[in-house]
Amino acid sequence: MYALVDCDNCYVSCERVFNPRLEGKAVVVLSNNDGCVVARSPEAKALGVPEGLPFYQLAERFPGKEIHVLSSNYTLYGDMSARVMSLLRASAPDIFIYSIDEAFLTLPESEYVYFNPKTWGETLAAKVKRWTGMPVSIGVAPTKTLAKVASKFAKRYPGYRKCCVIDNDERRKKALSLFPIADVWGIGRRTANRLEAAGIRTALDFTRLSAESVRNAMTITGLRTWMELHGRDCITLDHLPRKQAICTSRSFPKMQTTREELAVPLSSFAARCAAKLRHEHSMAQYVTVFISTNPFRDDLAQSSINHTVALPAPASSDPEITAAALKALDACFREGFQWKRAAVIVSGTVPEDELQTSFLDIPVELKMKHTKLSAVADKVNKRLGDETLLLACAMRATDLETGKATTFRDSILHARRSPFYTTEIRDIIEVL
DNA sequence: TCTGGGGTCCTAGGACCC
């Protein structure tokens, strides 16, 4: 059996833990640069605030409504998630963290005789809430797709006391008959529209199709979902392979026009990619830079360009990845456009310990130097915060008025961000 | 004026090889 543990409105709940005034209110959290709505409280959902709504349209669309708006605070959400996950890890032998707000737990079959999943789930949800402040909903079922279904019921109906179990055929069919096909894990908007047009409205309707017709219309991935809904466990998530590509991309608060303006954020993205590679114990063979204009501005010339540079040998250090990214930028930069967004993508990853055997002709001493430098950078930045130590090319020239050099991160808008309650000593809540 | 970020998997079709 699997248990899916899902944080309720994760980002909003993180904020409410430290700002209880937000309880019971319509609350939304915005994306980077305060661009659009990425999380909503149930009250905001009830008002009809759609996900992805551009922030500037919020006041137009919902005049006179009291909606609390917050910038996203990923430092806080990441830390709160780690707290929740550590409790889950202690409660089950096998855990797979699926996203910042979800984890699948595998429940040991051998203990079923003594094990009541319903009581176990209710107890776990209550403990997570009491210890971290985070409300979670738990679904227990023989497959991951059914566990997802169960968790939605646990979330929707308070009667379940935060845990819904689907453990026999009668319950499975009953649940699926009440479950819209569009809400099934693995069925996206496109497929849902097609199915609904064919009169398939619930998950139960879908399970009544033949395996063959599902396979023909939706390929092997659709068939897996179909089998999972029938109670056959066939989606494996453990042993996730090394990431094949790692991407860091951002929109700019203001459009950029010169090569120099783009070089600063791209240096920062490159170093971020390098750090992610090192975290995975990987090295990359290719570095791609991607720049694009603002597609919403019909009045401006549009362009979207990318260029890939092959590294002489697999790399994961800030200097090597950054140098390649700037080389790629030189190759794709064009004058006469207003660039709104850029990305660095590192790909062709190999495990870092394969380096020695496969690439004997590289300058080993230089490589060692980069490795040591990166290790120091990781240590400093972990302790004192991201980008405490960074390459000079990731900084804008010193501002003559303030005497300060700034980074790309300094330019990102987050006007309504909450304090770093759990990770910064100066931000710890004072009780007066 | 203002519109997010980061991944995975699958398939079809073309290039290429013998």
Added chain:
DNA sequence: TCTGGGGTCCTAGGACCC
């Protein structure tokens, strides 16, 4: 008139997830 057979690898595009 007639134009093989079988395989791999790569890429682009679509669909999905959070």
